[in-house]
Amino acid sequence: MxxxxxxxxxxxxxxxxxxxxxxxxxxxxxxxxxxLKISSAKDNAAIFSIAQKLRADLRGYNAVKQSLDRSISTTDIALAAAGSISDLLIEMKEKTVAASDSGLDATSRTALNEDFAALRDQISTIVANAEFNGTNLIDAGTDAVVAITNPNATQTISIAHQNLTLGGGNVDITATQTITTQADATVALAAITASLTKVSAVLTKLGAGGKSLESQRIFADKISDTIEVGIGNLVDANxxxxxxxxxxxxxxxxxxxxxxxxxxxxxxxxxxxxxx
Structure with a gap:
């Protein structure tokens, strides 16, 4: 040395x-x-870049879930309202059939007409209140549900508007419909029968759309969880x-x-x- x-x-x-x-x-x-074992590009540029892209996708899926949640709520309200309208039409049919009896006295016919009118007006109230976050799927407007389903907002699920207003596209009963006479009752009965068929079709469409939204929401959760685990595998410290x-x-x-x-x-x- x-x-x-x-x-x-x-x-x-x-x-x-x-x-x-x-x-x-x-x-x-x-x-x-x-x-974190990789907290910046200096630690491992390639892995950090991959993790950042996955983080962007994860944020995108958070927005997807928010869009789906809003759409599900809007559809659920429209579906509940349509179901209530169908129930009201069934009650109205009962009143109308009773009013079609030629032997009915004037007092009974008047009472039936009052019940009929009350049920009729409830339809308008339900339609007006079937709104979520400014969107009403069953009024006289044109609102529709469009939910994004991927983090790039290039794929969507749409549910079309369904008009359930009185005298509208799916409800033939008008806002002034009455059953004060046997003839009026006969006309109203035909309108109610047609309306029930149309409203049933609306319920099917809304129900199918709502199911699709819920299935996509579950899938978005699974994808988000998978991405989050993947990011952890890449950058989390042991x-x-x-x-x-x-x-x-x-x-x-x-x-x-x-x-x-x-x-x-x-x-x-x-x-x-x-x-x-």
């Missing part, structure tokens, strides 16, 4: 090893603090492993400090060559 006061190779080697250990220790501490590394590196750092201290004392031995 050469003795030199200008160059201390042992100290330089010990310092290099200590710096390496310190960097590893800092990286391990960062992994523990963040819970905390048990990091804990073991931390303890090992802390001991290694302490030993490195001691080794550097010993190496720094080496030049002192030169003094013994001069009788010091």
């Amino acid at each position: 050469a003795f030199s006061v200008n160059t201390n190779a042992s100290a330089l080697s010990a310092l290099l090893n200590l710096n390496n250990t310190t960097r590893d220790l800092e990286k391990t501490q960062t992994n523990i603090n963040t819970g 905390m048990a492993k990091e804990s073991a590394n931390l303890q090992s590196l802390q001991v290694k750092q302490q030993l490195g400090v001691q080794a550097l201290s010993i190496a720094n004392q080496a030049p002192q031995s030169i003094l013994s060559l001069f009788g010091q």
